[in-house]
Amino acid sequence: MARIGIIGSAGRMGQALGAAVVAAGHELSGGIDREGDVAALAQASDVLVDFSAPGALEFTLDAAIAAGKPIVVGTTGLEERHHWLIDAAAVSIPVLQTGNTSLGVTLLAHLVREAAERLGEDWDIEIVETHHRMKVDAPSGTALLLGEAAARGRHVGLKDVAVRGRDGITGAREAGTIGFAALRGGSVAGDHTIHFLTDNERLSLSHMAENRGIFARGAVRAAQWLLGRAPGRYTMPDVLGLEG
Numbered sequence: 001m002a003r004i005g006i007i008g009s010a011g012r013m014g015q016a017l018g019a020a021v022v023a024a025g026h027e028l029s030g031g032i033d034r035e036g037d038v039a040a041l042a043q044a045s046d047v048l049v050d051f052s053a054p055g056a057l058e059f060t061l062d063a064a065i066a067a068g069k070p071i072v073v074g075t076t077g078l079e080e081r082h083h084w085l086i087d088a089a090a091v092s093i094p095v096l097q098t099g100n101t102s103l104g105v106t107l108l109a110h111l112v113r114e115a116a117e118r119l120g121e122d123w124d125i126e127i128v129e130t131h132h133r134m135k136v137d138a139p140s141g142t143a144l145l146l147g148e149a150a151a152r153g154r155h156v157g158l159k160d161v162a163v164r165g166r167d168g169i170t171g172a173r174e175a176g177t178i179g180f181a182a183l184r185g186g187s188v189a190g191d192h193t194i195h196f197l198t199d200n201e202r203l204s205l206s207h208m209a210e211n212r213g214i215f216a217r218g219a220v221r222a223a224q225w226l227l228g229r230a231p232g233r234y235t236m237p238d239v240l241g242l243e244g
């Protein structure tokens with residue numbers, strides 16, 4: 001049994017996570033939101049899980065480092081500077097960061113990398129995601145994670161080939177790019193499809209989240225897995241024993 005502390009505990013994911021912590025037989029050591037005391041939460045917990053907002057990350061990592069506690073970062077909308085903060089934190093504590101904690105998406109990313117590598121550059125790659133009307137960031141963290149997997153399969157850097165949204169006279173599609181499109185509406189928990197398209201042939205790989213329980217259960221599994229690990233930066237394929 002682990003004492004798990006939640007950052008963003010009153011949010012949609014925080015509530016789902018609280019239920020999953022208890023259902024898995026762990027103890028909920030506490031939860032905070034914008035006004036909470038993250039240092040006290042870190043002291044009272046064996047491991048922290050953050051599903052809040054990018055603005056919380058620096059304080060949360062500082063508190064985890066000061067208390068010497070591992071942390072799962074599930075918050076999306078992260079920028080390059082947030083990834084630098086995570087890299088720096090991972091020198092002294094175990095940090096697992098991922099845009100999607102579900103088993104299905106973790107396996108999907110593995111398949112996407114394989115498909116991108118085997119299909120080659122004459123197959124265009126487009127990633128389409130749909131989320132509930134309250135989501136504030138786009139593309140989703142999962143779409144970016146899947147884009148990274150496709151880019152790794154092609155041995156290129158995602159930032160060099162990503163096309164994030166099209167509007168107006170865009171010109172013809174540039175070979176080798178990876179396109180992103182985001183839809184927002186209703187209560188969709190999270191749908192992602194990676195289209196591979198070439199002349200006269202298309203292959204699409206999809207994942208549909210039917211509720212947040214899948215993310216919450218994956219996050220609990222990740223938190224448990226982090227306990228006792230050496231400092232370092234980890235991700236979901238490490239938890240599942242998959243090649244990233």
Ligand SMILES: NC(=O)C1=CN([C@@H]2O[C@H](COP(=O)(O)OP(=O)(O)OC[C@H]3O[C@@H](n4cnc5c(N)ncnc54)[C@H](OP(=O)(O)O)[C@@H]3O)[C@@H](O)[C@H]2O)C=CC1
Pocket residue numbers: 007008009010011012013014032033034035051052053055056073074075076077098099100101102141215
């Ligand atoms: N990795 C994954 O598998 C998944 C990731 N996510 C990501 O998790 C994040 C949260 O999603 P969701 O629960 O839907 O969002 P919500 O808006 O429902 O919840 C966010 C919570 O975080 C709190 N919060 C905001 N800023 C801070 C801060 N500076 N310090 C502490 N708490 C803060 C909010 O509290 P307050 O009301 O006080 O502002 C709120 O309770 C998003 O980035 C989302 O994309 C979501 C699902 C799965």
Ligand SMILES: O=C(O)C1=N[C@H](C(=O)O)C[C@H](O)C1
Pocket residue numbers: 076077099100131135136139140141142143189190191
């Ligand atoms: O905000 C959400 O809801 C979700 N966010 C994550 C993302 O940005 O990919 C994971 C999931 O799709 C739900």
